Amino acid sequence: MLQDSATVESNFQRFIDRVIESESVFYLSSDEGVANSVSNEDEETVVLVFWSDRAYASRAKSVFEDEYLESEMTLFDFLYRWLPGMSGDGALAGPNWDGNLIGKEIDPFSLRTEIEERMPPELREKYEERFNELTNNT
Numbered sequence: 001m002l003q004d005s006a007t008v009e010s011n012f013q014r015f016i017d018r019v020i021e022s023e024s025v026f027y028l029s030s031d032e033g034v035a036n037s038v039s040n041e042d043e044e045t046v047v048l049v050f051w052s053d054r055a056y057a058s059r060a061k062s063v064f065e066d067e068y069l070e071s072e073m074t075l076f077d078f079l080y081r082w083l084p085g086m087s088g089d090g091a092l093a094g095p096n097w098d099g100n101l102i103g104k105e106i107d108p109f110s111l112r113t114e115i116e117e118r119m120p121p122e123l124r125e126k127y128e129e130r131f132n133e134l135t136n137n138t
Contacts, residue, residue: 012104015095018052020119023075025050025082026057028068035064037101039092047105048086049094050078059099079115080131083108 019025027050028035039045051057057070073082086093086108093111097103106114116124 008102008104011096011098012106015050015052016115016118019075019078020115020123022052023123025073025075025078026052026054027071027073028057028061028064029071030068035060035068036091037094037097039105041105045090045092047092047094049097049101049103051096056096060097060101063099063101075115076127076130079112079127080134083112 027048034048036046036048039047049060051060054070054072061068061070083093091108092105093108094101094103094105095111116127119127
């Protein structure tokens with residue numbers, strides 16, 4: 001069942017708003033790794049799926065064969081560790097995909113940019129300072 005583009009975009013915008021508000025991102029993990037899917041646009045591309053709320057992640061669990069648990073990471077780790085790593089691996093992000101694994105597929109760098117542009121200036125500054133501290137100490 002395909003969703004209309006307005007619903008997909010609404011789910012995407014909700015993801016951005018809620019992860020900024022909560023400073024948390026949810027995903028499904030198991031012994032096999034992080035829940036992922038094949039891109040609807042390119043069967044060679046992997047899409048790692050993330051949610052803005054634990055309940056959204058929980059609803060998607062039944063689609064996967066492995067036994068996944070809802071896991072949580074900080075927004076900082078998502079922006080500065082996960083997304084750059086995914087970009088380096090050539091994977092896409094699937095924010096707030098529904099229980100049928102339908103949703104927007106986005107380049108990790110583009111997702112990071114969209115989130116950062118919508119962050120309140122004080123939060124963005126806090127994250128940039130923390131990132132600079134981490135990179136200057138290594």
